[in-house]
Amino acid sequence: MRHSITHPVRLVPLAFLIAALIGTGLLMLPISRAGDGAAPPLVALFTAVSAVCVTGLVIVDTVSYWSTFGEVVLVVLIQIGGFGIMTLASMLGLLAMGKLGLRHRLTAQLETKTLGLGDVGAVLKRVAILTFVVEATVGSIMTLRFLLYYGYDFGDALWHGLFHAVSAFNNAGFALYSDSVEGFVTDPLIMLPLAFAVIIGGIGFPVLLEVGRRMWRPVGWSVHTKLTLAGTAILLVLGFIAYLWLEWSNAGTIGNLSTGEKILASFFNAVMPRTAGFNAVPVGELNTQTLAVTDILMFIGGGSAGTAGGIKVTTFFLLAFVIWAEVRGEEDVTVGGRRIDTSVQRQALSVALLGVAAVAVGTLILLINTEIPLDDLVFEAISAFATVGLSTGITPELPLIGHLTLIVLMFAGRVGTFTVAAALAMRSRRRYYRYPTERPIVG
Template sequence: MLRRRSLSLHPAQAVVVGFAGAILAGTILLWLPVSSTDGRSPSLVDALFTATSAVCVTGLTVLDTPSDWSPFGQVVIMLLIQLGGLGIMIFASLIGLVLARKMSVRSRLNTAAEAKAVGFDDVRGLVRGIVLISLTIEAATFLLLFPRFLFGYGYDLGEAAWHGMFHAVSSFNNAGFALYTDNLMGFVDDPFICLPIAAAVILGGLGFPVIMQLRREFRQPLHWSMNTKLVLWATFVLLVGGTVYITAIEWENPDTLGALDPGARLLAGFFHSVQARTAGFNSLDIGAMHDETWLGMDVLMFIGGGPAGTAGGIKVTTFAVLFFIILTELRGEGAVNIFGKRLSRAVHRQAITVALIALGAVMTGVVALMFITGLDLDRVLFEAVSAFGTVGLSTGITAQLPDAAKLVLVVLMFLGRLGPLTLGSAIALRERRILYEYPKERPAIG
């Protein structure tokens, strides 16, 4: 009995083990000679980096996806992206449903931990809903991209289908992998490519609970949960604010927006505001942008998208909760009220903990990268935030980094995808309850 108990995993530990197992399997597959175009195995670090970037739906690359990876390697990358987007535990539970037609309590707990489900009884429907929504949105994105590649750019039928499928999966899962050496810079002024990809990124970044509720109660906003309202409100504010910020700063930059007509400038500005929310596609040269643009994108990447979706970062709900906490303190009010409801004090602590742990992880990564590479702070900070936020944007330094720096980014991507609290609870052997309280005392603040 003791032995059985010692081998069982906490749901959060199972999530970590599942992701680590997928990364290991992906690393082995990408390390095979058949995955490379030249028939030789890439370095183990490069295979590990690419597998981690795919499973963690980041998009940072150290090898050129179209020229260095064979069709087999590209298919492996796409499948790893899909697995990472759905969540290893959700995928495992789905396989269990198909084969056994039943789900154990432990499987329900595992799936609930990954998908942020509220109860145990809704997990089976949740898994089905997640898979259905994912495939539906990816199929819709494919149907928009496929004819554009076929008729607009003269691709043959198979090539247009493959490009449409790969980029549909990559965009909805907020991965940022592209089948072009310059990512999507060749489509900077093409709304028929940029807008479907941006729409898929936004939907993936909303999170599955929000999409499910909007599907059921789209015309009943009064029934929307606080989570749905916060995600939609923060997403709108950050998308508009990011578009205005990036477009205004880069408007006259001849190496980015300055070379385009006004309509294309607005399209590119909006596109990069979307991508900075954890997708990682780029239609402009990120390395040619102004330092001020990088800093603004650092903020967007750090915040990320909605919880329980394909996005990374600390999540827009964490950002929104911290905003309302600050607003409440400035007003001198006793309770944090959001959309007519009082926020639980436990959420206060959780939001602060997530933000501070994330900040600590990024700063630790920045220091390590600067020590290893000797590069400037602005580029290193951008790279570290992009990795932790599972974004995939880069100023162009990723491929030139030494192996030690690549491993630092691997750790940041892993931490960023799983989340500080998930990883922390996975390491902890058991929850600890304290049955007493100390007397209160208040130190001076500020």
């Protein structure tokens, strides 16, 4: 029984569940609320799950509803959720790769030759250092900006800088402003540090470590690193072009900004679906076409073993290579001169289809229990599952069943995809017999 509970595939969801429940209890304390009384259980639970799953969806206004103590609880939950995701997802990935006989890839990623306890300690240490450096750098830049340009006193400037740096690096999207960061849409010294913190956190620790070791030798990068970096760049460029083109004349978003400000806002908006819920423009004012583009970017998400959600960039582009190989009639799927094992292809397909199923079921539940337009419900369901946190503004309006549905989607989206992927990989085994071949009609 003990072995069953401590199995990594079961331990990760259990750890996040415990963290969410502890966070719920803390947020229900009267000291956590800015007003009188304590937060209702549903409000505390929804907010705690959103924070520990680094999502950013809220049903109450963060800055006016929660006290300073409550905000501290939130930032701690975000840090635990983000740090835990990076380390635990990395560990599951390493265990899975080891089961698949890819020990040499683990060695390249971890600067070590074995998978002993020393390796785990080294990984945790490097993740902690990376987290501190990025958050401290971004927090310092924003603190100085708040202090010197916006006239905050030192304490407020430091708290706002630290809170938003932690929220950005962990792809959480929680903000200490009722309109998120819309008030800073024209300020590059606020927008760009937040955007780059989101990008770095969302790329994934294994990629960052490998790039750090082999920055000047990209030829030697693993297929995972190449897919993640190339896919991230492609999605950022396409997202930027789409936002700039579709929203150029939209007076409700960027239509009234200067050309330079439109470029800044479009870049920021292209980064956020990677998956951080900061919004520099009112999401509810976006054109329908832009919402559709955002749906796609949110569902794909960021890099594996990072703080981003979604089905992950590598999953999406790996499936694209599978389709391309099938169209060309090739027996093997190759990426960067390497053949992709069929078990990895099945894992990618399983993760993607489970993601589609989760969003579809969640959307259907919301549709049955509300009269909100389908476009908004799909957007909300994807945002929850992909742990993005962007919203058209309907989250507080949802009934109890709607809030519970989003809670399940956030939790499943944060711990579900990589847990399923790891479980599939760790259960991979060779059979010494094969059944007769059959070819059902496809398409």
